[in-house]
Amino acid sequence: MKKKILPLKDAIARFVVANSSVVLGAVLEPDVPFAATHEIIRQGIKGLNVIAPISDASTDMLIGAGCCNEVTGAWVGNVSGGLGHNYRRAFEDPDAAAVKLHDHSNFSIAMALMAGAYGMPYAPIRSILGSDITKSNPDMMMAENPFSDDREPVILVPPLVPDVAVVVVQRADVFGNNHHWGSRGVVQEAALAAENVIVLANEIVEPGVIASDPSRVLVPGYLVSAVCHVPAAAHPSPQTGCWKRDNAFFGDYHAESRSVEGFDKWLQEWILGVEDHAAYCQKLGSQLEDLRITGSNLAAPTNYAAG
Amino acid sequence: MTDYSIQELMIIASAREIKDGELVFVGMRLPITAYGVARLTHAPDAVGLFECGVARYAPATDMLYTMGDPPNQLNAAWTTGLIPVMSQLQRGRVDAGFIGGAEVDRYGNVNTSYIGDFNNPKIKLPGSGGAADIAAMSKRLLVIINHEQRRLVEKVDFVTSPGYLDGGDSRATAGLKGGPSAIITDLAILRPYGPDNEMHLASLHQGHSVEEVQEKTGWNLKVLPQMVETPPPSAEEMAALHEIDKEGFWR
Numbered sequence: 001m002k003k004k005i006l007p008l009k010d011a012i013a014r015f016v017v018a019n020s021s022v023v024l025g026a027v028l029e030p031d032v033p034f035a036a037t038h039e040i041i042r043q044g045i046k047g048l049n050v051i052a053p054i055s056d057a058s059t060d061m062l063i064g065a066g067c068c069n070e071v072t073g074a075w076v077g078n079v080s081g082g083l084g085h086n087y088r089r090a091f092e093d094p095d096a097a098a099v100k101l102h103d104h105s106n107f108s109i110a111m112a113l114m115a116g117a118y119g120m121p122y123a124p125i126r127s128i129l130g131s132d133i134t135k136s137n138p139d140m141m142m143a144e145n146p147f148s149d150d151r152e153p154v155i156l157v158p159p160l161v162p163d164v165a166v167v168v169v170q171r172a173d174v175f176g177n178n179h180h181w182g183s184r185g186v187v188q189e190a191a192l193a194a195e196n197v198i199v200l201a202n203e204i205v206e207p208g209v210i211a212s213d214p215s216r217v218l219v220p221g222y223l224v225s226a227v228c229h230v231p232a233a234a235h236p237s238p239q240t241g242c243w244k245r246d247n248a249f250f251g252d253y254h255a256e257s258r259s260v261e262g263f264d265k266w267l268q269e270w271i272l273g274v275e276d277h278a279a280y281c282q283k284l285g286s287q288l289e290d291l292r293i294t295g296s297n298l299a300a301p302t303n304y305a306a307g
Numbered sequence: 308m309t310d311y312s313i314q315e316l317m318i319i320a321s322a323r324e325i326k327d328g329e330l331v332f333v334g335m336r337l338p339i340t341a342y343g344v345a346r347l348t349h350a351p352d353a354v355g356l357f358e359c360g361v362a363r364y365a366p367a368t369d370m371l372y373t374m375g376d377p378p379n380q381l382n383a384a385w386t387t388g389l390i391p392v393m394s395q396l397q398r399g400r401v402d403a404g405f406i407g408g409a410e411v412d413r414y415g416n417v418n419t420s421y422i423g424d425f426n427n428p429k430i431k432l433p434g435s436g437g438a439a440d441i442a443a444m445s446k447r448l449l450v451i452i453n454h455e456q457r458r459l460v461e462k463v464d465f466v467t468s469p470g471y472l473d474g475g476d477s478r479a480t481a482g483l484k485g486g487p488s489a490i491i492t493d494l495a496i497l498r499p500y501g502p503d504n505e506m507h508l509a510s511l512h513q514g515h516s517v518e519e520v521q522e523k524t525g526w527n528l529k530v531l532p533q534m535v536e537t538p539p540p541s542a543e544e545m546a547a548l549h550e551i552d553k554e555g556f557w558r
Binding site: 029030056073074075076080082083088090105106107114125126129130132135153185186187238244245247 | 357358359360361372373374375376377379380381383386387388389390393394396397420421425428429430431432433434435436437438439440442443444465466467468469472478481482483
């Protein structure tokens with residue numbers, strides 16, 4: 001097996017190229033790979049199609065920083081503040097750079113990633129019948145179920161095959177094998193659909209730790225392109241068993257990004273003026289330390305003995 | 308009678324919409340609190356579902372900001388992917404779902420996407436999330452919204468989450484069952500009535516008048532012949548709410 005451990009900076013530079021499609025968060029509100037979002041912004045990678053069902057303020061940051069001109073998602077905003085100011089400006093302000101939206105519901109984007117993951121030509125769905133999403137997103141197609149007697153309407157969703165998926169896990173080994181627990185949104189489908197998977201691990205462990213519980217593996221190392229040791233990679237979003245959500249940080253971002261000038265100042269302070277994710281964590285200091293989960297609610301041991 | 312805030316009344320009115328043993332998409336904030344009250348009162352076996360891939364037999368004991376927060380993972384009935392949980396909608400198993408929105412119209416359609424033309428919007432709202440799926444596929448849709456003329460409109464600019472579409476049988480023609488069963492506001496509860504499935508004033512909260520509600524509604528709101536006054540919270544309901552809302556967030 002090949003070691004795939006890389007510094008985050010190198011993994012982003014190598015796999016996230018301009019004008020590519022990147023899944024940045026597919027667990028919905030937790031495990032958003034903000035460390036990767038920030039590194040993409042620092043490296044000034046442009047023209048991205050950001051794929052994320054709901055990635056809290058991550059997509060808003062990428063739009064404001066000029067990294068992304070397409071969004072494929074179901075919800076873009078800031079859960080603590082409501083609306084995403086950069087996202088709004090991209091649609092409402094004639095002076096702002098426009099963003100093309102591939103509009104979805106949570107279920108339709110999930111099925112698009114599932115179709116991508118499983119090599120399906122498309123996914124037929126009933127969910128979102130009657131919604132104007134089928135009008136604002138011309139990628140989808142109305143059809144009739146050929147197996148029904150009464151010409152039942154269905155919607156055909158084309159597969160999504162992202163160039164890269166960045167995923168946040170609790171632990172991984174140097175070969176990219178990893179464990180993820182807690183709800184996982186559509187991140188497994190996103191990883192299986194993507195051409196390259198970058199794993200951001202809160203902790204790097206001995207391979208035996210991962211091998212001891214193969215049912216908890218999100219995606220095996222043979223499908224992983226790079227694994228990076230990035231504690232608190234999801235900050236300010238939460239990570240089960242590791243980090244609580246930093247509500248104040250989201251609130252501050254919402255307040256400060258209200259104007260373009262305010263956003264630029266925030267960007268300078270928290271991303272461009274910070275060397276890397278380790279420096280970002282250091283800058284957060286006790287604010288981050290207070291979010292560390294220190295309690296213990298362990299699952300029962302699981303026996304895989306063969307005899 | 309115990310004093311209660313209008314938000315507490317909305318929570319309790321929402322809790323009454325949940326029946327025992329039902330599968331319910333409970334969302335965040337007000338509806339998740341309503342789910343907690345329902346469980347502690349008349350619906351001990353109601354199951355709460357969350358789009359991120361969580362099912363619960365009881366609400367989390369600690370405060371949640373998002374459905375994926377660590378307290379919602381702890382002691383869950385199931386933490387899994389989005390597809391296993393949300394597919395239960397399409398499978399026809401989900402009894403009810405709560406959503407909010409920027410606008411709702413006379414047929415219960417909800418907009419959380421665009422104000423104005425979607426090609427050139429005046430305001431870009433965050434989008435569907437799972438709301439369109441919940442509205443299309445649950446047996447009963449429950450909409451929570453503040454009662455203002457700009458929010459309860461004749462026709463939404465964009466149907467993110469389908470209600471009865473253009474009324475009558477248009478929802479069925481689109482291939483959908485179910486539909487909105489209540490719009491719960493800070494003034495009243497609206498319900499569909501008649502073959503047109505138009506939302507009517509069904510229940511009026513204490514201290515408000517029919518005229519006030521009509522005035523704050525953006526269409527010519529008709530009144531159900533059997534309109535009632537929303538029953539005030541019972542002592543048992545308030546006790547359940549206080550057990551969940553220990554900090555008095557909703558008081």
